Amino acid sequence: MKERKRKLEKILIGVIFFCILLVFGMIIYDKATVNNEYGINEKSINIPIFVYHNIVNDKSQIEYEYMQTTKDDFEKQIRGLKDFGYNFITYGELKQFKDNEIKLKKRSCILTFDDGLEGVYKNAYPVAKKLNIPFTIFIVVDNIGQDGCITWEQAREMQESGLVTIASHSMEHPNFSELTVEQAVQNVNDSYKIIEEKLGNQAIKVFTYPYGLYTEEEIVELEKQGYIQNLTDNKINKSKSLDLNRLHRCYPLSDSKYKILLKILYRSIRYSCISYPLSVEIYLDKW
Numbered sequence: 001m002k003e004r005k006r007k008l009e010k011i012l013i014g015v016i017f018f019c020i021l022l023v024f025g026m027i028i029y030d031k032a033t034v035n036n037e038y039g040i041n042e043k044s045i046n047i048p049i050f051v052y053h054n055i056v057n058d059k060s061q062i063e064y065e066y067m068q069t070t071k072d073d074f075e076k077q078i079r080g081l082k083d084f085g086y087n088f089i090t091y092g093e094l095k096q097f098k099d100n101e102i103k104l105k106k107r108s109c110i111l112t113f114d115d116g117l118e119g120v121y122k123n124a125y126p127v128a129k130k131l132n133i134p135f136t137i138f139i140v141v142d143n144i145g146q147d148g149c150i151t152w153e154q155a156r157e158m159q160e161s162g163l164v165t166i167a168s169h170s171m172e173h174p175n176f177s178e179l180t181v182e183q184a185v186q187n188v189n190d191s192y193k194i195i196e197e198k199l200g201n202q203a204i205k206v207f208t209y210p211y212g213l214y215t216e217e218e219i220v221e222l223e224k225q226g227y228i229q230n231l232t233d234n235k236i237n238k239s240k241s242l243d244l245n246r247l248h249r250c251y252p253l254s255d256s257k258y259k260i261l262l263k264i265l266y267r268s269i270r271y272s273c274i275s276y277p278l279s280v281e282i283y284l285d286k287w
């Protein structure tokens with residue numbers, strides 16, 4: 001009996017030792033390869049696109065966690081991602097990567113803001129300038145200059161910094177799943193007509209569906225018109241199946257840098273091979 005117990009203990013110690021070695025090995029491998037660059041067909045990499053709405057002064061201004069992040073949390077998250085070796089890229093670079101024109105670092109991500117809210121100019125833009133981080137703002141064209149939103153002057157100033165891309169989140173934030181395909185296309189075309197009148201030609205045209213709602217027909221038609229399209233589904237993009245017309249985006253909320261990294265890892269595994277029933281999906285997405 002004692003003999004058996006001792007044998008079991010030895011096996012257990014062996015397993016623990018093996019696990020520790022494995023984790024260390026993975027950390028060392030990750031550090032050693034973090035600056036490696038890969039082409040679209042070379043290696044499957046995960047490319048998170050982060051979606052924020054407003055960046056506010058402090059916690060007292062947070063009404064919904066997915067809508068507001070404090071400027072302190074935001075700066076910590078961006079610095080944290082940089083510490084982990086993340087490179088912030090633009091949609092233009094993502095398209096070049098898809099077209100096999102450039103390589104991307106193993107850890108690349110995109111930063112986005114929906115709705116064109118004032119806090120982005122006041123609180124996010126200074127951090128981005130300080131850390132030299134590019135980002136994209138999806139504006140609701142009719143709301144520009146309204147209370148709580150950025151103005152066209154601020155949009156132009158940010159664009160001229162070379163760090164900020166102004167893109168479309170529709171004319172007036174309608175529910176696209178209730179529009180006809182013709183109305184949807186008209187809406188996006190109208191929004192870009194005004195953006196280009198105000199800010200000049202836009203090399204890359206990206207559209208984000210309000211409320212994350214759409215129809216498959218709209219995606220197909222907007223693709224034909226040459227738009228890149230974002231969803232807001234809390235999933236992650238995988239380079240091997242990168243679809244510029246169904247780009248996944250996820251919320252950093254007020255998460256610490258470790259929780260963000262953990263969620264990236266979790267999503268990269270979860271969306272590789274596992275498919276859950278819808279109710280479980282909704283629960284997991286709220287995590």
Ligand SMILES: [Zn+2]
Pocket residue numbers: 114115169173210211
């Ligand atoms: Zn929106």
